């Protein structure tokens with residue numbers, strides 16, 4: 001039988017002190033640590049590891065030091081809008097105010113003397129000083145890729161960082177990966193259980209794949225283009241001479257980049273004699289196969305002429321209608337006041353039969369209108385700029401999150417939300433749904449298509465409000481860049 005070492009040391013304390021009582025040994029009142037002589041400290045150590053019993057509970061010989069935690073108003077600055085009514089909930093730009101405080105509305109609202117990391121508070125002003133309308137318990141909807149582990153490729157060939165349910169527990173339906181390949185580097189030949197939808201973020205790449213019928217596929221993509229590899233189909237990804245970065249989205253929140261089926265492991269994990277038989281060769285031919293995963297590794301430059309890498313068998317190529325790529329960078333965006341959107345779903349990209357995405361560009365001060373999705377969670381990625389999102393969940397919770405480039409957002413179905421550009425540059429972000437068609441319910445259109453008597457009876461609004469309700473989907477609504485505007489009466493819808 002084995003005793004835990006802590007029990008054994010208590011036993012030796014009892015023996016040393018000549019005690020006969022049952023374990024554990026009572027703490028010696030005079031010896032602060034209760035284990036003097038047993039713990040040999042390193043050279044230079046001093047003091048006791050534990051304090052004396054006299055510190056337990058109330059004791060008049062333990063007076064308080066009455067240090068102030070009050071921060072004088074002269075010691076901090078308020079951002080524009082910070083003293084407005086909390087329910088108005090203006091965006092608070094804390095990026096450059098001195099000693100930002102979690103204040104909304106009245107200036108005798110609470111301050112934060114610390115401990116704190118100001119950089120987080122400045123980046124998350126809607127968590128730090130929430131709008132008065134935020135309420136209750138909404139699961140965290142934000143994961144910055146900047147605090148994901150960055151898995152390094154071999155010999156500086158690139159890196160990959162991911163968000164899955166481990167990082168963002170609410171994100172059960174989808175997971176994402178941000179991957180960098182240095183010039184000519186590969187993401188190793190592999191396959192996986194999940195479907196993979198990808199958006200090129202920078203640079204250019206050659207991708208290739210094949211299917212069960214022996215039809216092959218190869219294409220070259222650049223920033224703004226999309227690819228899709230169906231579950232189980234093996235694929236290759238190689239950066240061109242200027243390198244690349246891309247975003248992968250998987251239809252399973254538990255997906256992990258570290259759990260894919262790699263060709264190097266396939267070879268390493270089968271008997272060499274079986275490999276020799278399978279590939280009609282001798283053992284010697286297998287002597288130099290990799291003995292560790294390649295994952296991301298340097299490559300020789302791909303020939304620029306794609307025809308040289310168009311390997312086809314008798315089954316030919318994957319037909320264009322089922323193509324694994326879509327050159328979204330060349331699609332004309334749909335323009336509305338306040339921004340643009342490009343939709344890509346199975347109507348234009350049929351192979352990605354369960355992925356519906358929208359790439360939005362929202363001008364400063366404008367916002368993606370209040371809406372929800374009827375059948376799918378939303379996984380989103382912020383590509384440039386910054387914005388905020390309030391997630392409303394039934395019956396009575398809402399929470400506002402701030403996002404900037406490199407952040408993942410996640411809104412469970414059918415929670416309502418909007419995305420307001422809170423910065424000075426165009427906000428570019430991607431919405432991904434698991435749906436056969438991109439769809440949403442616009443709150444404004446819903447009320448516009450509801451008889452006005454019903455809307456008035458519910459919301460106590462006047463005719464001017466009713467007259468502005470649209471009957472079409474707006475997608476984006478323009479706004480003032482300074483974000484302090486609260487009256488849009490003069491603007492026709």
Ligand SMILES: *[C@@H]1O[C@H](CO)[C@@H](O)[C@H](O)[C@H]1NC(C)=O
Pocket residue numbers: 201202203223
């Ligand atoms: C691509 O990378 C280059 C080099 O860092 C950078 O200047 C450029 O802004 C990036 N492009 C995009 C679309 O992010």
Ligand SMILES: *[C@@H]1O[C@H](CO)[C@@H](O)[C@H](O)[C@H]1NC(C)=O
Pocket residue numbers: 218219306307310312316317
């Ligand atoms: C590859 O070859 C096939 C014909 O075998 C052709 O249909 C297809 O367009 C080619 N693909 C590329 C990328 O050149």
Ligand SMILES: *[C@@H]1O[C@H](CO)[C@@H](O)[C@H](O)[C@H]1NC(C)=O
Pocket residue numbers: 305306307308
């Ligand atoms: C590209 O490669 C194909 C196949 O090897 C060849 O027929 C064609 O001439 C090449 N094109 C150019 C522009 O070199």
Ligand SMILES: *[C@@H]1O[C@H](CO)[C@@H](O)[C@H](O)[C@H]1NC(C)=O
Pocket residue numbers: 093095096422423424
């Ligand atoms: C936007 O620009 C204004 C004026 O230059 C500046 O004060 C503010 O901090 C900027 N806001 C952000 C979020 O960058």
